[in-house]
Amino acid sequence: MARESQQIFLDPAIRDWVLIPIMVVMVLVGVLRHHITQLLASKPKTDLKAIRESAALTRSRILRTTGVEIPPTAFAVRRSFLSAAFEKHQYLKNPAIATSQQQANPMGDPKAMEPLMDMMKNNVASIVPQTLIMSWITFFFSGFVLIKLPFPLTLRFKAMLQRGIETSDMDVTWVSSLSWYFLNLFGLKSIYTLILGEGNAAEQGVESMAGGMMPTPTAQPMQQPNEILNMFKNEKDFLDLAVHEWALRGVEERILEKYGVGVAVGGGEKGGKAE
Amino acid sequence: MTTLSTAAARQKLASLRTTDSQTPLTYPPSEIHALGTHLLTLSLPDPEHYALLEQTFTAALDTGNIPSAESLLQKISTRFPFDTSIRTQRLYGLLNEATGNFDKAAEIYETALKQDESNIAILKRLVAILVERGQRHEAIIRLKTYADTFMQDTECWSQLASLYLSENMYEQAAFCYEELLMLKPQNHLYYIRYADLVATLGRWEVAVKYYCAALELTADNVRALYGLRAATAAVLGDGGVEGSKAKGVKSAAVVEAKTAPSVETLHALHKLAGDRLTALFEGQGKDGAELTTVVKSWLQAN
Numbered sequence: 001m002a003r004e005s006q007q008i009f010l011d012p013a014i015r016d017w018v019l020i021p022i023m024v025v026m027v028l029v030g031v032l033r034h035h036i037t038q039l040l041a042s043k044p045k046t047d048l049k050a051i052r053e054s055a056a057l058t059r060s061r062i063l064r065t066t067g068v069e070i071p072p073t074a075f076a077v078r079r080s081f082l083s084a085a086f087e088k089h090q091y092l093k094n095p096a097i098a099t100s101q102q103q104a105n106p107m108g109d110p111k112a113m114e115p116l117m118d119m120m121k122n123n124v125a126s127i128v129p130q131t132l133i134m135s136w137i138t139f140f141f142s143g144f145v146l147i148k149l150p151f152p153l154t155l156r157f158k159a160m161l162q163r164g165i166e167t168s169d170m171d172v173t174w175v176s177s178l179s180w181y182f183l184n185l186f187g188l189k190s191i192y193t194l195i196l197g198e199g200n201a202a203e204q205g206v207e208s209m210a211g212g213m214m215p216t217p218t219a220q221p222m223q224q225p226n227e228i229l230n231m232f233k234n235e236k237d238f239l240d241l242a243v244h245e246w247a248l249r250g251v252e253e254r255i256l257e258k259y260g261v262g263v264a265v266g267g268g269e270k271g272g273k274a275e
Numbered sequence: 276m277t278t279l280s281t282a283a284a285r286q287k288l289a290s291l292r293t294t295d296s297q298t299p300l301t302y303p304p305s306e307i308h309a310l311g312t313h314l315l316t317l318s319l320p321d322p323e324h325y326a327l328l329e330q331t332f333t334a335a336l337d338t339g340n341i342p343s344a345e346s347l348l349q350k351i352s353t354r355f356p357f358d359t360s361i362r363t364q365r366l367y368g369l370l371n372e373a374t375g376n377f378d379k380a381a382e383i384y385e386t387a388l389k390q391d392e393s394n395i396a397i398l399k400r401l402v403a404i405l406v407e408r409g410q411r412h413e414a415i416i417r418l419k420t421y422a423d424t425f426m427q428d429t430e431c432w433s434q435l436a437s438l439y440l441s442e443n444m445y446e447q448a449a450f451c452y453e454e455l456l457m458l459k460p461q462n463h464l465y466y467i468r469y470a471d472l473v474a475t476l477g478r479w480e481v482a483v484k485y486y487c488a489a490l491e492l493t494a495d496n497v498r499a500l501y502g503l504r505a506a507t508a509a510v511l512g513d514g515g516v517e518g519s520k521a522k523g524v525k526s527a528a529v530v531e532a533k534t535a536p537s538v539e540t541l542h543a544l545h546k547l548a549g550d551r552l553t554a555l556f557e558g559q560g561k562d563g564a565e566l567t568t569v570v571k572s573w574l575q576a577n
Contacts, residue, residue, distance in 0.1 A: 251487040252536040
């Protein structure tokens with residue numbers, strides 16, 4: 001009962017000079033970060049050899065699946081060609097990795113560094129402003145109570161909603177300034193989508209914050225050179241094992257059946273008089 | 276143009292922008308140009324405005340309206356300067372191509388490739404210039420290196436096939452169509468083209484199979500029916516399947532797979548193709564009367 005009667009009167013100035021400014025600043029910083037990330041982002045450089053490498057694997061996969069459409073001889077030619085090419089590593093982006101036995105240094109290839117650099121740029125762009133805002137709030141507004149939630153909550157939410165206020169007696173529904181910051185941090189996602197459109201950098205910044213330093217799923221995974229070697233090796237094995245079952249086998253009978261004509265019709269007739 | 280409301284026009288042009296090369300352009304460029312010029316006077320959102328500028332520009336080139344194209348390109352390049360935007364560079368190349376200045380266009384494309392070596396649009400333009408100039412051999416060489424990297428590009432394979440055809444290199448063209456069959460096994464036109472090719476190469480049994488496959492995908496395709504009629508006649512005329520089996524080389528593919536059809540099946544197919552053709556042409560009524568007699572006399576001869 002005592003809890004329900006707990007009344008704190010908040011100065012309207014807190015609303016005008018703390019609650020709303022924190023939110024506005026966070027939205028603006030999100031928008032700013034979006035634009036900074038766009039400036040920092042290097043254009044994804046595509047490499048002809050990299051395209052060729054993955055296209056070769058796709059081609060082999062296509063041959064195994066829809067290769068049934070082409071005549072057996074054509075299939076055999078392609079299979080032996082691709083198999084030999086894979087054996088000789090002709091389609092590798094960097095044929096040297098096939099011969100060198102030691103583990104290639106992933107940092108050695110400047111092209112492999114690029115996704116790493118992008119990841120770092122993104123993280124810097126998201127962490128620096130968040131740290132600044134957080135220190136701004138803890139410096140000026142620590143211990144402020146900003147709003148009261150209109151619904152009751154269990155005690156466990158205390159750590160989440162009253163960060164920075166060390167009392168055990170206050171009702172859980174009161175929200176501290178630092179917690180308001182965190183609520184904003186994770187809750188503004190849809191606002192960013194509204195302002196900046198889908199897949200904007202501000203949103204991704206929040207995600208990378210939430211997931212620590214883990215790369216976002218959109219980031220290209222770093223490919224180990226050995227991995228691609230294995231992929232080619234596996235594909236070659238699959239290709240050697242592929243069985244060609246011509247899809248057009250018996251197509252003549254299927255057509256006759258489709259048109260409802262028996263095979264025996266017109267055995268010796270050659271003219272095909274249609275009337 | 277007056278019949279379409281602004282919203283409808285926007286939608287129409289947007290759908291034309293997104294359609295890929297597989298669907299034929301059904302709208303005449305002069306109308307696209309007229310619609311585009313009208314829409315450009317309105318204040319549309321930036322992305323759409325510039326997409327429209329580009330579309331109207333190419334439509335202007337298609338209609339040979341060079342002054343209009345130049346003024347449109349001017350507007351594009353003030354927003355996206357020539358030096359930084361490869362897309363703008365490509366448009367300048369197109370303008371040069373339209374005015375017949377191929378050397379300048381090729382130069383623009385080559386410098387653009389130095390910025391982005393894997394720009395598909397630019398790589399294709401370079402091939403197109405060679406084709407336009409009639410340098411088919413060089414075009415084939417260039418397209419071959421392109422196909423070696425972009426192996427899943429159907430447009431490239433069909434262009435390569437048509438280039439090989441004009442050089443009378445049927446085996447190579449057939450190879451291209453085999454690639455197309457694997458990439459787009461649902462497209463009946465590739466089956467018919469491939470059947471035509473192998474028929475030209477004298478592999479009639481294979482041709483019969485592919486005409487049948489085309490008929491399986493689209494019932495009563497007239498071209499496939501004609502082909503089937505001719506191909507079955509050729510196989511039967513060769514002294515039957517046994518005769519060609521004895522020759523061995525010709526029908527290696529069919530014999531190897533042990534899928535050679537029986538003589539009765541071939542006869543039935545032969546008759547079926549004739550029946551369907553007559554029925555189709557007679558079904559047209561009076562309009563097709565003359566055609567029907569022509570078809571019938573052809574059927575008699577084959």
